[in-house]
Amino acid sequence: MKLFNTLSGRFLLLTMLFVMLAEILIFVPSVARFREDYILSRLERAQIASLALLATDGMIEENLERELLANAEVYNVVLRRDEVRQLVLSSPIPAPIEQSYDLRDAPAWELIRDAVACLIDPENRVIRVMGSPVRQAGLLIEATMDTAPLRSAMIDYGLRILGLSALISAVTAVLLFLAVQRLLVTPIRRVVNHMTVYAEAPEDARRVIEPTASVAELREAEEALQSMQRQLTGALRQKDRLAQLGGAVAKVSHDLRNILTTAQLVADRMESSDDPMVKRAAPKLVGSISRAVGLCESTLAFGKAEELPPMLARFMLSSLVSDVVESEKLAVDGDAVEFVIDVPGSLAIRADHEQLHRVLTNLVRNARQAIEATAKPGTIEIGAGEEEEGWWIRLGDTGPGLPARAREHLFQPFQGGIRKGGTGLGLAIAAELVRGHGGRLELLKSDAEGTEFMLHLPRELGTGVNGEAH
Known part of the structure; x- marks a missing residue:
C-alpha cells in the first residue's frame, strides 16, 4: 500500500x-x-x-x-x-x-x-x-x-x-496524522520542492530557499540548505565569469600575440642601439614582454582544455633539476638567491619529462620571486629521494612564507596567487600535472622561516596514464 x-x-x-x-x-x-x-x-x-x-x-x-x-x-x-x-x-x-x-x-x-x-x-x-x-x-x-x-x-x-x-x-491516530502532515510533512515537501525548483536553475538567486519552518530541526535544515544553495550559486556565477573570461581571452589571443611579437622584435633591435639609456632599458622591456607572453599563454592553456595525459619515460632527475635551476639563475640579480641541490646523480624516475619540468619551474620561480620580494638574500633547496611507493621531491626556501589567503586557496586558479598581482595559475597547473601522474603536491609548512613543498610520484601506473610499461 x-x-x-x-x-x-x-x-x-x-x-x-x-x-x-x-x-x-x-x-x-x-x-x-x-x-x-x-x-x-x-x-x-x-x-x-x-x-x-x-x-x-x-x-x-x-x-x-x-x-x-x-x-x-x-x-x-x-x-x-x-x-x-x-x-x-x-x-x-x-x-x-x-x-x-x-x-x-x-x-x-x-x-x-x-x-x-x-x-x-x-x-x-x-x-x-x-x-x-x-x-x-x-x-x-x-x-x-x-x-x-x-x-x-x-x-x-x-x-x-x-x-x-x-x-x-x-x-x-487520525489527529496525530493531521498534526504530522501540518508540522512535518508539509515543511519537508516544501524543502523538497525548493530543491527541485533550485536544481532547474541553480544560478538564479531568486530560487534560494527562505527558512520559514517553525520546528527548530526543520528550520536548521532549511538554513543549512539555504547556505549550501548560496555557496553553490556563487560558485556557479564565478565559474560562469571565468568561462566568459576564458572565451574573451581566446578571441583576442591571436591579435595579442601579434602585438607582443612585434614589440619583442622592436625591443631586440633596441638592444643594438648605441644609446646607453636604451641599452639599460632594453633588457627590462624584453623581460616584461616575455612575461606578458608567458602569462597570456599559461592563461589560455589553463582555460582552453585539460592537460594531456603524461607520456611516461625514465630519466635522471638530477639533469632535469639542474636545467630548471640554470634557467632560473639567469633571472637572479647577483647573488641574491643561492640554490642548493641535493639530488642523487643516480636517481632515475619515471615521469613526463616536459610536465615535471613545468612543475619544478613553477615552484622554483615562486620561491625565487618570494625571496627577491624581501630584498634580502635567501636560499632555495631542492632534494629528492626514492621510497617503496615511488619517489619524492622536496623544495624549500627561506622566503617570508605564504599569506593566509594564499594558503587557503593554494591550488585554486585565480585565487591562490602568492605575490601581488599574481594569478595563482602556476600552483594550480603544477598540482594538476602532478595529479595527472597519480601523485600529489602538498604544502608541508609555511611560516616566517620559509616555505616547503613536497611532491610525491607513485611507482605504479594509474588508470588512464599513457606511457611505457612498468
Missing part, C-alpha cells in the same frame, strides 16, 4: 499500534478488576440474602430460599460471625468445587493471574469465593458459584473495552 510507504502513513500505523499496545496493557488489569468487582457484588447479594434469612430466625420457605440464591447467582452461603462458621443458605451443588479464591487483601498480580486463567478456560467450573462482609456484618463470607456466567461477563466487558480502545486509537 502506497500510504504506508509515506512518512505520514507509517506514523499513522505506528500510532495505532502503540495506542493499541497501551490499551492492551490497560486491558488486562481492567479485566482483573472487573472479575474482582463481579465476585464481590455476588458476595454482597449473598450477604443480603443471608441477613434476610437470619432476620426471620431461619423460618423461610424453601422456594424463597432458592429465589434468594438464584438472585445472588450462588449455590450456598457461609457466614462467619463471632468465630462461628454458619451455613446460612444452601442448595445442591452440581459438581465438586474446583478452586477456592480469597479476595481479602489479594495482590494485584494474583488477581491478574486468576482473571487470565478464567478467560482461557472455556469449561464451566464450580468455585468457592471468600471475602469480607460489607459494613462489618461478620468476619468472613463464603459462597460457591459457577465460572461460566463470570467468564461470559468478562468476555463481554473485554470486547467493549477493546472496541473503545480501537475507537480511541483510530481517533488519536
Whole structure:
C-alpha cells in the first residue's frame, strides 16, 4: 500500500499500534478488576440474602430460599460471625468445587493471574469465593458459584473495552496524522520542492530557499540548505565569469600575440642601439614582454582544455633539476638567491619529462620571486629521494612564507596567487600535472622561516596514464 510507504502513513500505523499496545496493557488489569468487582457484588447479594434469612430466625420457605440464591447467582452461603462458621443458605451443588479464591487483601498480580486463567478456560467450573462482609456484618463470607456466567461477563466487558480502545486509537491516530502532515510533512515537501525548483536553475538567486519552518530541526535544515544553495550559486556565477573570461581571452589571443611579437622584435633591435639609456632599458622591456607572453599563454592553456595525459619515460632527475635551476639563475640579480641541490646523480624516475619540468619551474620561480620580494638574500633547496611507493621531491626556501589567503586557496586558479598581482595559475597547473601522474603536491609548512613543498610520484601506473610499461 502506497500510504504506508509515506512518512505520514507509517506514523499513522505506528500510532495505532502503540495506542493499541497501551490499551492492551490497560486491558488486562481492567479485566482483573472487573472479575474482582463481579465476585464481590455476588458476595454482597449473598450477604443480603443471608441477613434476610437470619432476620426471620431461619423460618423461610424453601422456594424463597432458592429465589434468594438464584438472585445472588450462588449455590450456598457461609457466614462467619463471632468465630462461628454458619451455613446460612444452601442448595445442591452440581459438581465438586474446583478452586477456592480469597479476595481479602489479594495482590494485584494474583488477581491478574486468576482473571487470565478464567478467560482461557472455556469449561464451566464450580468455585468457592471468600471475602469480607460489607459494613462489618461478620468476619468472613463464603459462597460457591459457577465460572461460566463470570467468564461470559468478562468476555463481554473485554470486547467493549477493546472496541473503545480501537475507537480511541483510530481517533488519536487520525489527529496525530493531521498534526504530522501540518508540522512535518508539509515543511519537508516544501524543502523538497525548493530543491527541485533550485536544481532547474541553480544560478538564479531568486530560487534560494527562505527558512520559514517553525520546528527548530526543520528550520536548521532549511538554513543549512539555504547556505549550501548560496555557496553553490556563487560558485556557479564565478565559474560562469571565468568561462566568459576564458572565451574573451581566446578571441583576442591571436591579435595579442601579434602585438607582443612585434614589440619583442622592436625591443631586440633596441638592444643594438648605441644609446646607453636604451641599452639599460632594453633588457627590462624584453623581460616584461616575455612575461606578458608567458602569462597570456599559461592563461589560455589553463582555460582552453585539460592537460594531456603524461607520456611516461625514465630519466635522471638530477639533469632535469639542474636545467630548471640554470634557467632560473639567469633571472637572479647577483647573488641574491643561492640554490642548493641535493639530488642523487643516480636517481632515475619515471615521469613526463616536459610536465615535471613545468612543475619544478613553477615552484622554483615562486620561491625565487618570494625571496627577491624581501630584498634580502635567501636560499632555495631542492632534494629528492626514492621510497617503496615511488619517489619524492622536496623544495624549500627561506622566503617570508605564504599569506593566509594564499594558503587557503593554494591550488585554486585565480585565487591562490602568492605575490601581488599574481594569478595563482602556476600552483594550480603544477598540482594538476602532478595529479595527472597519480601523485600529489602538498604544502608541508609555511611560516616566517620559509616555505616547503613536497611532491610525491607513485611507482605504479594509474588508470588512464599513457606511457611505457612498468
